[in-house]
Amino acid sequence: MDVDALAAARAALTTGSPLVHCLTNTVVQTLTANVLLAVGAAPAMVEAPEEAGDFAAIASALLVNVGTVHGRSAEAMRVAVRSAAAAGTPWVLDPVAVGGLRFRTDLAVELAGSGPAVVRGNASEVMALAGAGSGGRGVDSTATADDALEAAVALSGRTGGVVAVSGPVDVVTDGARVVRVGGGHPLLTRTTGAGCALGALVAAYVSVAGDRLTGTVAAHAHVALAAEAAAAVCSGPGTFAAAWVDALDAVTPGDLLRADVRDES
Amino acid sequence: MDVDALAAARAALTTGSPLVHCLTNTVVQTLTANVLLAVGAAPAMVEAPEEAGDFAAIASALLVNVGTVHGRSAEAMRVAVRSAAAAGTPWVLDPVAVGGLRFRTDLAVELAGSGPAVVRGNASEVMALAGAGSGGRGVDSTATADDALEAAVALSGRTGGVVAVSGPVDVVTDGARVVRVGGGHPLLTRTTGAGCALGALVAAYVSVAGDRLTGTVAAHAHVALAAEAAAAVCSGPGTFAAAWVDALDAVTPGDLLRADVRDES
Amino acid sequence: MDVDALAAARAALTTGSPLVHCLTNTVVQTLTANVLLAVGAAPAMVEAPEEAGDFAAIASALLVNVGTVHGRSAEAMRVAVRSAAAAGTPWVLDPVAVGGLRFRTDLAVELAGSGPAVVRGNASEVMALAGAGSGGRGVDSTATADDALEAAVALSGRTGGVVAVSGPVDVVTDGARVVRVGGGHPLLTRTTGAGCALGALVAAYVSVAGDRLTGTVAAHAHVALAAEAAAAVCSGPGTFAAAWVDALDAVTPGDLLRADVRDES
Structure with missing residues (x-):
């Protein structure tokens, strides 16, 4: 991994101030917006199906998170993804709780066919999305990120993009390379929306980084560094x-040079 | 009141980590989720009518809070309550602002007929829900929890469950016994969602406690103790x-032994 | 500007405890409610089209913010505005992101025809709303509040109410007088919902102040003073x-006497 590229991506967030269109669940909207503002990006939640397509076309990046999805918001997601794909806007899919619930699982499988730049989820979600698409592999809710590596590589092969699996050590792959990001803190898992906000940060980073793998890894490293700093003062x-x-605001490009990023490709 | 049972319920929250399905208003979702995570429970807001029934059947408990209810969310509530009742999942009804507003009042009366394990509200709401069901008793917005005791006992008789009335001193009854919980702090009433999050905590506790009355009292005592601690440091x-x-995270089983719980049954 | 009237409005908030009906975007509901509670007002988000009209008629004031508007919430806004207008309830329009997006722009232009007591937005939004109504003036996203003064005066002429433009120095006009409010802090712009919560505070103030201009200026001054205090401790x-x-809770009537309010009328 080129750590200088990670640092450059952090700098580009501040200078580029990417506009991130977030179609995300209502539990985490506030934290998601504040996380984006803290790192220098600009959030916008434009949710009407009548507007979501136009906005996705002019945004720097799009996040689609199915956490509290329902009929109308699913339609907005379809419209936005179609528009993003047509406009070349990179977009991130966060398949929250995909697996056992049919409505969102069908939707996530459908959307995953439209070329997400990144899929980000936990091990169970990535395994479910990979398995659902190929016909029914089971889900293990106690799976670690590495348990999902095979599924992540397979899913990457199908989407043509990056797949990131969150866990105590995150696993990020573009199908060819595998990068692990350590650090972070367990309090992230006790804060509603921390993982969802990471998905938005991935979208922001991917829109400014030289390549998708670098942007995705930078977002994960940024979150991990900030979590360690926050745990020390909260x-x-x-x-x-x-x-x-x-702490997310305070992470500098230089900080990313010392993140726990392991590229074993 | 068996205070050892309160302490045991607190311990069971951490070991059982109940999954609480929350159909609640959008103003309070974030705090509600964070409160559940803090005490050791797992929140999930699955809101599509297409999914709410399946999820309520596998959840440990269900919360239905009508604060920002509308047509589609009302349908999800009906589906979830039906499923919870069939599966034996305990569920809590929080009749926010029931009384003057017809749509939610009709809905709450309808849902209350499906056997909520607990109804939790303020005095006005409990009196309105009790009165609406029996034909039109007025609502007094300045009522204390004890003013609503008669209504709470009557409502408990109709639902077959516990009714909890929040106030400076909370009143909890299963129709036969009456337990009062003191303590707490006025800052709870100046924090949006504190009462709504209490409803979610009641759902979590009821799913792990030996009986519904114990679980409901434990949730109220837990909230009161944490409020006192928080007021001292904020x-x-x-x-x-x-x-x-x-502070909710820090409340131990032993702390519950010294809560201001008065069982005058 | 009569600064004693600003101080009197602050005092009236606490004694009057106005009930503010908020139809606002889901990203900012929690902060909006907490801001209202902090200053002594009472928030309520009643969002079903079946209920929004009845509630707007009994509320002290109504806020309509189109940030995450969609079909059903637009209908609730129409019903609530109609009811507020009929009942004489003052209401505030916050035209979030009006300009490039057709659905919300059409809605905001339509609603602005029903006599909002105050329109509050940033320069681009006010210019777009003024221009959209008169046939297509362009929007400059880097505009300052003073750049929008002419548009604000024109819009005020059309609505018959006050127009407030937020910026490093806020500009407030009723068409005849122009008042500028300085102070504040850039961290307001890095906190999602700070501007939206200001809109709710304007609604609360307008319902208790002697006149709309005074109420609107008092709300802006209150926010600015509290931002300075908060920036010093965060x-x-x-x-x-x-x-x-x-800090919003701590601002006293006396504090408003020393706010940076410049009436150059």
Whole structure:
């Protein structure tokens, strides 16, 4: 991994201030917007099917997160993804809770066919999305990110993009290379929306980085560094979120040079 | 009240990590999720009518809060409640602002007929729900929890479950016994979603406690203890919420032994 | 500007505790509610088209913010505005991102014809709303509040109400008088929902102030003073929001006497 490219991507976030169109679940919208603002990007949640297509075409990147999806928001996602694909806008798919629930699983499989630049989820979600597409592989909710590596590579082969699996050590692959990102802190898993906000940060980074793998790894490393800093100053799971946003703001390009990024390709 | 049972319920939250399906208003989703995560439970907001039934059947408990209800979310609530009732999943009804507003009042009356394990609201809401069902008793927005005791007992008789009335001193009844929970702090009333998050905590506790009354009282005592601790360290109504979540995490089984719980049955 | 009237409006917020009906975007609901609670007002998000009309008629004030508007919420806005207009309830229009997006722009132009007491937006939004109504003036996203002064005066002439343009120095006009409010802090622009919550605060103030211009200026001055105090104690963009809510609570009537308010009429 070219760590200088990670640092350059961090710098480009601030100078480029990418506009990230977020079609995400209502539980995490506030944190997602604040995370994007903290790192220098600009969030916008434009959710009407009548507007989502026009906006996705002019945005720097699009995030589609199916956490609280329903009929109308699914339609907005379809419109936005179609528009992003046509315009060349990179877009990120976060398949929240895909697996056991039919409506969102069918939707995620359908959307994954439109070339997401990145799919980001936990091991179970990535395994479910990979398995659903090829006919029914089971889901293990206690899976580690590495358990999902094979599924991630297969899914990457199908989407033509990067697949990132979150866990104590994150696994990021473009099908050929595999990069692991360590660090971070367990308080991320006790803060609603931390993973979802990471998905938005991936979208922001991918729109400014030289390549998708670099952008995805930079986003994960940025989150991990900030989580460590926040855990050191917060007083518990309640005060962690705001401290994490403070820390996301404070992560410099130079900080990314010392992130725990292991490229074993 | 068996205070050892309260302590045991607190311990069971951490070991059981119940999955709480929350169909709640969009203003309070983030705090609700973070409160559940803080105490050791797992939140999930699955809101599409196409999915809400399947999810309620596998969840440990269901919360239905009508704060920002509309046509589609009302349908999801009906589907989820039907499924919870069939599966034996305990569910909690929070009748936010029921009384003057017809759409939600009709819905809450209808849902209350499907056997909520607990109804939790303020005095006005409980009196309105009790009155609406029996033909039109007025609502007093300045009512105390004890003013609603008669209505709570009557409502409990109709639902077959527990009814909890929030106030400076909370009143909890299963129709036969009446338990009062004191303590807490006025900053709870200046934090949007604190009462709604309590409803979710009641759902989590009821799913792990030996009985519904114990679970409901434990949730109220847990919230009150944490509010006192948070008020002592925060700097105002803005910093209270995160401090409260920190404090909810820190409440131990032993702390519940010294909660202000008065069983005058 | 009568600064004593600003101080009196601050005092009236606490004594009057106005009920503010908020039809606002889902990203900012939590902060909006907490801001209203902090200053002594009471928030309520009643969003079903079946209920929004009845509620707007009994509320002290109504906020309509089109940030995440879609078909059903647009219908609720129409119903609520019609009801507010009929009942004489003052209402505030926040035309978020109006300009390039057709659905919300058409809606905002339509609603602006029903006599909003105040329109509050940034320069681009106010210019777009003024231009859209008179046939297509362009939008400059880098515009300052003063760049929008002419558009604000024209829009005020059309609505018959106050128009407020947010920026480093806010510009507030009722068509005849022009008042500028300085102070504040750039961290407001890095906190999602700060401007939207200001819109809700304007609604609250207008319902208790002697006149609309005074109420609107008082809300802007209140926000600016609190932002300065919060910036002095927070640790970054993440911890700013809660500190700001603490500070909003702490602003006294006397504090408003020393706000940076310049009436050059």
